[in-house]
Amino acid sequence: MSLPLLTGRYEQIAVEVFADRIALGNSAGAAAADALRQCLARQENVRIIFAAAPSQNEFLAALGTAEGIDWSRVTAFHMDEYIGLPPDSEQRFSHYLNSHLFEVVHPGTVHLIPAWEDADRICRHYADLIRQAPIDMVCLGIGENGHLAFNDPPVADFRDPAVMKTVELDPVCRQQQVNDGCFATLDAVPTHAVTLTVPTLMAAGRLFCMVPGAQKRAAITAMLREPVSTGCPATILRTHAHCRLFTDRDAFGENPHG
Incomplete structure (x- = not known):
């Protein structure tokens, strides 16, 4: 297991910076697997919300191969989904999570949107x-615009009374889907989605946030250094008592040795 190049704390959030996204994913997967085993040791069932994005690839691969987890006692959710894509579309987040995790570990219950x-x-x-x-747990990333889920x-509303709602996606968010290779053109990206709200995500017992890549550097900088506000929704993660950020040298954007 690779050691982080840098560890630190920004208000409540614990930050670990790794050399690259593979080391990041392996370490985050091991940490989440350990937390999941702890939960299963003290309770009958564990409920987890997962993000669906290329930023989660290495993390989900590591989590999917972790040993000693009784996935039959896990209930899995995902945090958002496009509106308007056909059920068999490969761009649907349910398709991503099925292929990257659910069909690998077979959770006891999976609630697809x-x-x-x-x-x-x-x-x-x-x-x-x-x-x-x-x-019990949320495994998430952040957007290039600092979004949480959609x-x-x-x-974004830090006091949103809803659990899930319909939203219109902003241009930066939609362009990210093209940048990530999920859609060929901006016009192909849906304009609306359903998403769990910020309070729903923040109510979880533990948060594991995986954010690799230079495209996320501005978002990571804002997340850790700007005032907590909806101008960068990810800043709210600094107020959660049990949130760990796993990032890499490209995304962190500072000299991790100095």
Whole structure:
């Protein structure tokens, strides 16, 4: 296991900087697996929300091969989904998580978001599922614009009363999907999505945040150094009592040795 080049704390958030995204993913996967084993040792079932994005590839690969986890006692959710894509679209986040994790580890229960159905009904139904019991863990990233899930700046609401809602995606968020290679053109990216809200994510017991790559450097800088505000929704993570940020030298953007 690679050691971090730098560790630190920014208010509440613990930060670990690695040489590259492979070391980042392996270490984050090991840390999340350890937390999951601890949860399973003290309770019958564990409820986890996962992000779906290329930034999570190495992390999910490591988590999927971790030993000693009874995935049959895990209930899995994902945090957002495009509206309007057909059920068989490879760009759907449910497709990503199925192929990168769920079909590998086979959680006991998986709640996928059927976002080709009526959006309001989806939000009500998924909110009911989330409310059934506390969320133990969230495994997430942040956007190039600092978004959490699809809560884009500056309209993200840190006191949002909703559990899940419909949102219009801002241009930076949609362009990121092209930059990530998920869509060929901006016009192909859906304009709307359903997303869990910021308070829903922040209510989880533990947060594991994986953010590799130079494209995220401005977002990481803002997340750690700007005042907590919806101008960069990821800044709110600094207020969570149990949040760990795993990033790499490219994203951190400072000399990790000095």
